Amino acid sequence: MTVAPPVVIYPPAEDGGRRVRVERHFVGMAYGLLDIVEFLRLAGLDDVDDDWVRGSGQVEWRGGGPDAWEG
Numbered sequence: 082m083t084v085a086p087p088v089v090i091y092p093p094a095e096d097g098g099r100r101v102r103v104e105r106h107f108v109g110m111a112y113g114l115l116d117i118v119e120f121l122r123l124a125g126l127d128d129v130d131d132d133w134v135r136g137s138g139q140v141e142w143r144g145g146g147p148d149a150w151e152g
Contacts, residue, residue, distance in 0.1 A: 085126055085139040090117065092144020097151050099144075114147060 090111070091100040098110040101120050108120040114131040121129045134140055135147045142149075 085121075085129075085137065086124070088117075088121065088137075088140045090140060090142050090147075093150055099150065113150065 086104045089102040091102070093099050094110075098112050101108050101111050101117055103120065103124045108124060109116065111117045111120065114134050117134050118129055118131055121134070129137075
């Protein structure tokens with residue numbers, strides 16, 4: 082697997098979505114782990130899944146972990 086770039090998941094907005102940043106680029110608004118997985122795949126990380134997102138040290142969760150989706 083390719084070395085993962087730093088990923089930051091921001092706190093939930095009022096609608097429950099969380100902004101996702103890969104390196105210095107905002108890649109979208111996620112409404113669940115599968116959205117984050119898809120953003121990372123589009124960024125070139127083909128081998129990621131929701132378990133990787135939950136447990137990777139490359140992912141920095143702000144304002145709650147992988148189960149916090151309400152604003």
